[in-house]
Amino acid sequence: MFLDCAGKTLDLSTPQVMGVLNVTPDSFSDGGSWSTLDAAISQAEAMVEQGAAIIDIGGESTRPGAPAVSVEDELARVLPVIEVLAPRLPVPISIDTSKPEVMRAAAAEGVGLINDVLALQAKRALAAAAELNLPVCLMHMQGSPRTMQQDPQYVDVVSDVAGFLAHRAAAAISAGVAKQNILLDPGFGFGKTVEHNYQLLAGLERLPEAFPLLVGMSRKSMLGAILDKPVDQRLHAGVAAATIAAMKGAAVIRTHDVAETVDALKITSATLRGE
Numbered sequence: 586m587f588l589d590c591a592g593k594t595l596d597l598s599t600p601q602v603m604g605v606l607n608v609t610p611d612s613f614s615d616g617g618s619w620s621t622l623d624a625a626i627s628q629a630e631a632m633v634e635q636g637a638a639i640i641d642i643g644g645e646s647t648r649p650g651a652p653a654v655s656v657e658d659e660l661a662r663v664l665p666v667i668e669v670l671a672p673r674l675p676v677p678i679s680i681d682t683s684k685p686e687v688m689r690a691a692a693a694e695g696v697g698l699i700n701d702v703l704a705l706q707a708k709r710a711l712a713a714a715a716e717l718n719l720p721v722c723l724m725h726m727q728g729s730p731r732t733m734q735q736d737p738q739y740v741d742v743v744s745d746v747a748g749f750l751a752h753r754a755a756a757a758i759s760a761g762v763a764k765q766n767i768l769l770d771p772g773f774g775f776g777k778t779v780e781h782n783y784q785l786l787a788g789l790e791r792l793p794e795a796f797p798l799l800v801g802m803s804r805k806s807m808l809g810a811i812l813d814k815p816v817d818q819r820l821h822a823g824v825a826a827a828t829i830a831a832m833k834g835a836a837v838i839r840t841h842d843v844a845e846t847v848d849a850l851k852i853t854s855a856t857l858r859g860e
């Protein structure tokens with residue numbers, strides 16, 4: 586029910602919000618300057634005030650077609666932010682990375698959770714996560730960020746994703762990650778058609794139930810495709826999707842829209858308690 590994130594607690598007895606803090610140059614115009622850092626810190630503090638239980642910091646864009654980022658560039662983006670935020674925030678910080686070097690450096694600065702869209706499949710990532718003894722989110726992706734949306738195919742997307750996640754959890758446990766430190770994520774939008782994404786959302790209860798589920802649908806094209814609306818007009822749909830996921834048992838909702846999602850999850854939580 587409670588996750589120890591490097592001394593800070595993540596309460597998973599009710600659904601919680603993970604606030605997204607992007608520190609890629611496309612989210613803040615000038616990389617590395619004080620105003621960039623200041624904006625990131627203010628945004629993180631605002632999300633905590635709005636009720637975020639954890640803040641996810643990522644310096645590597647995982648959007649379809651995004652260019653690869655070097656270890657050095659990724660560290661230059663995320664470390665200054667983590668250094669300031671880790672001692673200041675009352676909630677844990679999560680590091681969105683697939684690189685073991687970034688996991689280690691971020692952990693040394695006080696990060697409390699590893700959010701890996703590659704599910705620790707990069708070389709030496711399993712060993713790094715096991716040694717750091719932090720909670721880790723293992724996400725499903727078909728293909729690589731560059732090509733994943735070209736022609737995604739599954740026999741049964743829910744069974745395929747469930748099988749992959751069960752295998753990655755087993756690999757993590759074999760490498761020395763504590764079972765209680767594992768969260769799983771079906772990876773909405775990562776190598777999935779719109780139909781695959783809704784099959785996954787509908788079948789969320791069929792994913793491995795031994796681990797808490799984290800999901801991220803906020804602003805994604807699975808919402809835009811149904812609404813036929815651009816990314817800045819997907820707030821209400823994202824809140825609806827978050828509510829549905831939480832009703833189906835999701836423990837953590839990763840979102841850009843913290844205040845609205847926190848309200849929705851309070852209603853969800855009261856409903857789950859009522860039944």
Ligand code: 8Y4
Binds near residue numbers: 647681702724770803
């Ligand atoms: C607008 C804004 C449209 C953002 C698309 C996006 C997940 C994740 C991402 C997720 C976990 C994104 C790092 C994609 N999505 N980590 N990361 N789960 N665990 N796209 O679903 O936000 S980045």
